[in-house]
Amino acid sequence: MKTTETLHDFDEADFLDDDEQIAEYLTASLETGDAAYIAHALGVVARAKGMSKVAEESGVSRELLYRSLSNEGNPTLRTMLAILPALGVRLTSMPLVQARP
Template structure:
């Protein structure tokens, strides 16, 4: 579902980001990675070590901005910024 329509993945991540919970974000990215071929495939596309990727997408994960952008790119997504008062729905 998410792979066929990345906008659904974007909506899902935006909803998670709205909570401000970093743990939820990492777990959401890990969940989405399964829809996009698995953590190993995302790691390959992001040019990252699969074991490192598993750790980054754990509850205690803390990927760099560069890695986060690579993960999102592998899912057909990108980072965007909008005013806080805007409703993303």
């Protein structure tokens, strides 16, 4: 007997249901220090929130969002500052904790 399975593409955006999960996801991406991954993560969150809604709330065109937040994208600081409130998050800083000898 032959069984067939249907495989679906995995999309992280399908699992980001609330602002707490989104904040944790973005924090983890920022901690990598990998600009391409951070842009990708911002794109995932924008898809989870709805790209059209993010574009409208941020004043950034959908085309620029897709381009900036793709795997090859490199969003400017200006773009990031515009879209972060639309994603329901803010950028904060904290001091690095140095290990004591």
